[in-house]
Amino acid sequence: MEFGWGPEAVQLRAEVRALFDELVTDEMHERVRSTGTHDDPVLRRAIAERGWLISHWPTEEGGRGWDGLSAAPLFDEAGRCGAPFEGYLNTMLVAELLRRVGSDLHRVDVLPRLVRGEALVALGISEPDSGSDAAAARLRADRADDGSWILNGQKMFTTFAEVAEFVLVLARTDHVLPKHRGLTTFLVPTQSPGFSVAPVATLGGERTNVTSYDDVIVADTARVGEVNDGWAMMGLVLSLERGVFPVVPGRCDGLLEQAVEWARTTPGDGGQPRMADPHVAERLAWIAVTNEVGRLLALRTVAAHAxxxxxxxxxxxxxxxxxEAMQDLVETLLDLVGPAGLVTDGASGAVAGGAFERAVRHAPLETITGGTSEIQRDIVATAGLGLPRSR
Ligand SMILES: Cc1cc2nc3c(=O)[nH]c(=O)nc-3n(C[C@H](O)[C@H](O)[C@H](O)COP(=O)(O)OP(=O)(O)OC[C@H]3O[C@@H](n4cnc5c(N)ncnc54)[C@H](O)[C@@H]3O)c2cc1C
Known part of the structure; x- marks a missing residue:
């Protein structure tokens, strides 16, 4: 069995590193931290130009026809250096949806602009009263006499709505059918009259939003998929969101590298580096092994998607x-480093440029966004193991 990377992946890793070395600067990190918006138009367009996220698409659709795993190094490298292109990743989930089920209009007018990194799409699924139970969405879309739709309601956690050109909105179009069957999906332009965005700050510093729809009118051509088939559309997007663009193992690699550096350069009680303590070395090794398991799971998901x-x-x-591995990692780091791990960047005594402190605040968000750990366990139990549904 060959465990090495194929030639395309090896070449891609070198290209990715070169691009990120050039573009992902301290200034870019600073800008992203100050706004909370993990998007940079220059970086996004540079990645789009190279076609990395569609390299598994056939050449006639603009892809390179590569096998799915060839693009995997992109996610590792992006995670490791903290390249802020989550907005584009979000958008490419919608691109995958439009590619599979979009109308001719969406495929001709919208899809190419998403692929080229010219326009972003935010996901409008969660609501103030329906987070995990997304099928209970109440934002309503009522059909007008001329066939257009009028949207009224609110969405919660519409990340990237402040920079996106569209929101993919899950709306209730039938109030009698069972909840999963009365929903329809629309691609709503954020310039529409009646649409508004209010920021929500998070513990990790990432910005997300509440979005409001006050008599927002969209043409029927904004609909993605059939009327009342919105749950299937969102099911596709959500399934893809959970693992086809895996940046978390790369993020853990980056933290682990900083932890190893800390352990090699920080003296312990007897003056020896902390790494000389077998307890420290063993815990870091355990993190590395766990992260490798996560990466293999991720690769399997990427391959299945491709x-x-x-x-x-x-x-x-x-x-x-x-x-959850990332959450364990940051808890281990705090345990090893002690209170200094909580000192923020710029303050005296900060470790690893404040990276550990940022990770402590960021890691819990990863276990929530894209569906909480409990919801993932539920899916693995029911869809994977065939256990009875709990709800
Ligand atoms: C930073 C951030 C960004 C996000 N970005 C987006 C976005 O762009 N678009 C979007 O649509 N959504 C987004 N979300 C929403 C996210 O995907 C989650 O689905 C949502 O946060 C969960 O809903 P809730 O917060 O209302 O929690 P609730 O659903 O109220 O859950 C509360 C707790 O109950 C548990 N729980 C709920 N139901 C069950 C169950 N059936 N079995 C066991 N336990 C259960 C949950 O695991 C959780 O611990 C984002 C969330 C965050 C935090």
């Missing part, structure tokens, strides 16, 4: 395992 399958169970396993 083969054209929707990796529902693999994606949930990857999301659950890698984000």
């Amino acid at each position: 083969e054209g399958r929707v990796p529902v169970v693999e994606g949930s396993m990857t999301k659950l395992f890698t984000t």
